[in-house]
Amino acid sequence: xxxxKEKNGNELTVHLSGELNTLTAPELSALLDSALKDVQxxxxxxxxxxxxxxxxxxxxxxxxKQMKAAKGTMCLSHVGENFMDVLQNTGLDAVFExx
Amino acid sequence: xAAEQVLRVPAQLSCMDEVLAFVSAILDAHGxxxxxxxxxxxxxxxxxxxxxxxxxxxGDGWAEIxxxxxxxxxxxxxxxxxxxxxxxxxxxxxxxxxxxxxxIGGLGIYMVKSMVDAVEYVYRDGCNRLTLRKKL
Numbered sequence: 001x002x003x004x005k006e007k008n009g010n011e012l013t014v015h016l017s018g019e020l021n022t023l024t025a026p027e028l029s030a031l032l033d034s035a036l037k038d039v040q041x042x043x044x045x046x047x048x049x050x051x052x053x054x055x056x057x058x059x060x061x062x063x064x065k066q067m068k069a070a071k072g073t074m075c076l077s078h079v080g081e082n083f084m085d086v087l088q089n090t091g092l093d094a095v096f097e098x099x
Numbered sequence: 100x101a102a103e104q105v106l107r108v109p110a111q112l113s114c115m116d117e118v119l120a121f122v123s124a125i126l127d128a129h130g131x132x133x134x135x136x137x138x139x140x141x142x143x144x145x146x147x148x149x150x151x152x153x154x155x156x157x158g159d160g161w162a163e164i165x166x167x168x169x170x171x172x173x174x175x176x177x178x179x180x181x182x183x184x185x186x187x188x189x190x191x192x193x194x195x196x197x198x199x200x201x202x203i204g205g206l207g208i209y210m211v212k213s214m215v216d217a218v219e220y221v222y223r224d225g226c227n228r229l230t231l232r233k234k235l
Contacts, residue, residue, distance in 0.1 A: 022148045023115060051137055053144050054207035061203040068198065082137045089213040090206050091194030 001049075003031050010040040017048035020056035029059045036063075040072040043099075050080030057090065064096060075099050103167040110160040110179060112151045118164055119144060122175065129168040131235050138214040139173060139233055145207040146177050146186070146229055154181025154227065168235065172216075176230045184227060185220045187212075 001024035002017040012035060020028065036042065042063070046052075052060075060076075067074040075097040079087065087093040106121045108114040122143050126136050143164070150162045163178040191212070192205045211218060217232040 021115075021144055022112065051141065053141050054204070054210055055148070057206055058203045061198070061201060064198050065203070082134060085134075085138075086141075086210065089194075089210060091196070094195075095198040095201070 001027055003028060005031070005035060007035075010038055011043070012036070012039040012041070013043040013045055015045040015048065019051040019053075020049055020059075021051065021053045022055040025053075025055040025059045028056070029062070032059070032063055036066065036070075039067075040070075042067055042072065042074045043077055044074070045077045046080060046083055047078035050082045052083050052086055057086070057092065060096070061092075073097065101167050101169060103165050105163060105165050107161060107163045110151050110154055110162040110181070112148065114162075115144065115147060115151070118147050118162075121164060122166060125166040125168065126173060126235070129173075129235060131168075131173070135173075135233060135235050139175065139231070142211045142214045142218075142231055142233075143175060143177070145211050146231075149184075149186055149207070150177065150179045150181065150227075154179045154184065156182065171235050173233050173235055174230065176228055178226050178228050180226050183222045185222070186229070187218060187220050 004015040006013040018024065064074050077099040079098055104125055108117060119140050122140055123136065126139060154160055160179060160181050165176040167174050186208050189208060191209050215231045215233040219230045221228050
């Protein structure tokens with residue numbers, strides 16, 4: 001999986017490319033662990049990632065909780081059809097902000 | 100009638116890509132839609148990862164994946180010789196909870212159930228057998 005960071009003040013955008021699965025979810029988790037300090041607005045851009053398994057959802061939920069605890073926000077952008085199905089099936093479409 | 104294809108691997112996470120490539124190859128040979136392909140790959144990932152992580156607490160083991168498309172229905176079976184475990188027996192998570200109320204896990208098997216038409220578990224001859232069916 002290719003992850004690209006874009007920082008603008010206290011806003012961070014991470015572009016994901018590839019599949020967010022059991023093997024790649026730890027990469028996203030590690031990147032966010034080191035990059036979220038002082039971030040108030042996190043955007044995860046799924047334009048090039050339309051495969052998110054439960055391991056990926058775990059990272060998204062943990063990150064959502066972490067942002068919330070720090071009074072920040074997290075949003076998902078460019079969500080594709082397959083990922084949207086997963087979000088709707090798991091009720092997470094009502095939890096996450098989706099652009 | 101199409102012949103069933105079989106892949107046997109060590110039950111390790113490092114074999115996940117090989118398992119998913121096997122699944123894709125069978126589906127691609129039958130002109131599967133991208134959506135059904137992704138859903139079946141995701142379902143197989145969830146079930147295979149469970150085997151790799153939990154089936155053999157004492158050490159090394161194996162997993163066998165069988166796949167076929169018959170009359171437009173994809174049928175995949177995962178078999179392992181680990182401890183008897185029915186992942187379908189777990190109650191479904193409450194998907195109406197808010198972000199704050201939720202745990203961060205427990206969604207994998209629920210996703211499998213929602214992405215295929217039928218999933219069935221049996222323990223037979225010392226093996227766990229999970230069979231997925233999905234109309235393509």
